[in-house]
Amino acid sequence: MTPPLAQAETVLHSCWDHWQSLARRQDVQPELRALSALRKRLTARLFAIAVFGLVNRGKSAVLNALIGEARLEVGPLNGVTQRPQSLLWQPDPEIPWRVRLVDTPGLNEVEGAAREQLAWDVARSADLILFVIATDLTQLEYQALLELRTLHKPILLVLNKCDLYSEAELQAIRAQISRHLGWVSPQEILTVAACPKPLKVRTHWPDGRITLEWERPAPQIETLRGRIVEILQTEAGSLLALNVLRRLDWVQAQILEKQWQHHARFVEQWGKVVALGKGIAVGLAPLGWDLLLAPLLDGLWLLGLGVRLHLPWEALWKALVSFREGLGRPLLLNGALLLCAEGMSSWLWGDWGNGLLPGLVAGASLYRLGSLAPQALSRFAAQAFGLGASLHALLGREKPATRDGAPPLPSSLA
Ligand SMILES: Nc1nc2c(ncn2[C@@H]2O[C@H](COP(=O)(O)OP(=O)(O)OP(=O)(O)O)[C@@H](O)[C@H]2O)c(=O)[nH]1
Ligand SMILES: [Mg+2]
Numbered sequence: 001m002t003p004p005l006a007q008a009e010t011v012l013h014s015c016w017d018h019w020q021s022l023a024r025r026q027d028v029q030p031e032l033r034a035l036s037a038l039r040k041r042l043t044a045r046l047f048a049i050a051v052f053g054l055v056n057r058g059k060s061a062v063l064n065a066l067i068g069e070a071r072l073e074v075g076p077l078n079g080v081t082q083r084p085q086s087l088l089w090q091p092d093p094e095i096p097w098r099v100r101l102v103d104t105p106g107l108n109e110v111e112g113a114a115r116e117q118l119a120w121d122v123a124r125s126a127d128l129i130l131f132v133i134a135t136d137l138t139q140l141e142y143q144a145l146l147e148l149r150t151l152h153k154p155i156l157l158v159l160n161k162c163d164l165y166s167e168a169e170l171q172a173i174r175a176q177i178s179r180h181l182g183w184v185s186p187q188e189i190l191t192v193a194a195c196p197k198p199l200k201v202r203t204h205w206p207d208g209r210i211t212l213e214w215e216r217p218a219p220q221i222e223t224l225r226g227r228i229v230e231i232l233q234t235e236a237g238s239l240l241a242l243n244v245l246r247r248l249d250w251v252q253a254q255i256l257e258k259q260w261q262h263h264a265r266f267v268e269q270w271g272k273v274v275a276l277g278k279g280i281a282v283g284l285a286p287l288g289w290d291l292l293l294a295p296l297l298d299g300l301w302l303l304g305l306g307v308r309l310h311l312p313w314e315a316l317w318k319a320l321v322s323f324r325e326g327l328g329r330p331l332l333l334n335g336a337l338l339l340c341a342e343g344m345s346s347w348l349w350g351d352w353g354n355g356l357l358p359g360l361v362a363g364a365s366l367y368r369l370g371s372l373a374p375q376a377l378s379r380f381a382a383q384a385f386g387l388g389a390s391l392h393a394l395l396g397r398e399k400p401a402t403r404d405g406a407p408p409l410p411s412s413l414a
Contacts, residue, residue: 005241
């Protein structure tokens with residue numbers, strides 16, 4: 001089986017090649033830039049880890065502790081971090097991954113709605129999320145976790161400031177969080193102290209002097225660092241591939257939506273012209289020929305749409321033959337309706353009216369097909385280039401964690 005990263009590279013490469021033909025269109029520039037950024041991420045083997053949580057939980061302190069340098073501003077006020085900031089980190093020389101750690105603004109900062117949005121954007125593009133808390137969950141944290149789960153990304157729950165609690169208290173907090181969440185066991189909650197409270201240290205000097213000084217103990221971050229290294233060693237490839245493909249899925253859906261918008265006039269006129277032509281051709285053609293002409297003209301109509309909207313051939317073909325989600329069933333129904341119209345028309349009018357009713361039915365049925373086509377074509381186009389199959393394989397049997405499927409809010413948080 002092809003490794004996930006190689007699979008993602010092939011899919012992304014085909015998508016890139018295909019949509020490059022729209023390079024001159026201004027309205028799709030953001031999507032093309034997004035495709036280019038995805039390619040760079042894959043080539044550079046850059047694994048993104050975002051830190052996420054409410055204000056003042058020690059998010060920036062956790063990242064400083066991980067890299068072993070005080071690079072990010074840390075402070076006692078809410079809202080110290082005002083915008084996402086990235087740091088490159090090499091956690092272990094053995095690991096062939098470059099890691100980008102991204103700090104984010106806290107979620108519940110006063111008047112910080114725009115910054116909260118930035119934090120969510122970072123979380124959406126990250127491969128792994130560190131959700132930092134500093135005690136038992138609040139309702140806001142619980143809601144944010146539920147929402148994060150819908151992103152289908154691994155989340156490490158980091159309980160920071162553990163220096164403020166005794167071992168018994170920590171155990172109680174972890175058990176309570178695990179009860180609230182259901183999907184996280186107490187052992188999976190990683191306890192750290194990224195920036196422990198300074199302690200007063202009494203020093204007895206040889207000359208008899210005694211001094212008292214505040215000293216900050218070393219950070220306790222090994223459990224988190226160890227878990228991240230383990231993930232990088234075992235799952236980083238699949239996680240990055242999955243994330244890139246999911247993002248690609250979204251970008252491609254945007255491009256397709258813009259394509260339909262951009263060509264809306266053509267789609268409408270093309271539908272009318274071919275429906276009229278089909279009605280006339282079927283009406284005038286001798287019996288037998290009309291039954292052959294009808295599907296040919298349906299095919300021509302579909303081909304015209306595909307060429308104009310630059311849809312992948314594979315999507316056109318699948319939409320044409322798929323009965324479950326494509327146009328196969330309506331096309332067959334059109335054929336059956338035409339046959340009925342032929343029969344009824346010869347029964348009603350004999351030879352004279354033979355072409356009128358079939359012509360009308362043929363034209364109207366193609367016009368109706370026009371209302372079903374955008375959805376079916378977009379669905380298959382979105383899965384083209386192997387994107388649908390690769391995503392399916394990578395997601396495996398993972399059950400989507402939707403809001404609907406989430407456990408109800410625990411009463412202590414409600
Ligand atoms: N006791 C203790 N305090 C900590 C620890 N980690 C961080 N702090 C303190 O918590 C406060 C907030 O730390 P930050 O890292 O700025 O928190 P943040 O989550 O990034 O906050 P915002 O940027 O405002 O969202 C600071 O005063 C830190 O000194 C810890 O492990 N133990
Ligand atoms: Mg911060």
